[in-house]
Each structure stands twice: as C-alpha cells, then as structure tokens.
C-alpha cells in the first residue's frame with residue numbers, strides 16, 4: 672500500500688486544565704497563553720491548528736520579503752487593536768494610582784489591582 676494517506680489530524684490529548692507552572696508559554700501566533708504540558712517531547716508553539724497555519728503562511732511571506740524569520744509582522748488593524756488595549760490598561764493602572772492618592776482603603780486598592788491583573792491577562796494576546 673503506497674497511497675499517500677494524509678494524516679492531517681494529530682491526536683488532541685491536551686487536558687483542559689493543568690496546574691499553573693512558573694513559566695507561562697504563549698502561542699507563537701496570537702499570543703494567548705498556552706496550557707501547561709505534562710507530556711515529554713517538543714512543546715507546542717501554537718494554541719491551535721489555525722494559528723500554526725497562519726504562522727507558517729506569514730513566515731513564508733516574510734521570508735519572501737527578506738525579513739528575519741522571527742520578525743513579528745502585525746497588520747495596521749492588529750497594531751491599532753493592540754495599542755487600544757494597552758491604552759485601556761494604562762487608564763486602569765492610572766485609576767489605581769488615583770485611588771491610592773485619594774486615600775482609598777487597602778481592600779479597595781487590592782480589588783482594583785486584582786481587576787487590573789485580570790484585564791492585563793486578557794490582553795496578553797497579540798492579535
């Protein structure tokens with residue numbers, strides 16, 4: 672049997688949740704946090720097949736353009752979206768600073784800081 676049978680699907684055995692480890696890894700395309708791995712072997716670089724595919728397409732396009740392979744290329748919309756999120760993050764951080772200057776209670780500041788950390792985590796993606 673020499674027919675080239677496409678093996679397009681890898682077994683997806685990633686558990687949904689694993690304990691958090693010290694070093695967080697992020698998808699090489701969209702920047703979302705990758706789940707921790709509990710298996711040996713090469714760690715995954717992308718969160719999903721579409722991200723892997725788009726990274727490959729961007730990589731080949733970048734190579735044609737003579738840019739280094741690890742160049743990060745964002746479209747204008749992606750950059751503008753990222754800048755919007757960073758601006759929101761700065762505003763939220765300034766709100767915490769203002770609350771502290773206004774003499775907010777420790778509990779309130781702690782809640783604001785926790786909310787800020789949650790917001791920052793949701794903004795970790797690049798795209």
Ligand SMILES: [Zn+2]
Pocket residue numbers: 698699700701702703717718719722
């Ligand atoms: Zn991804």
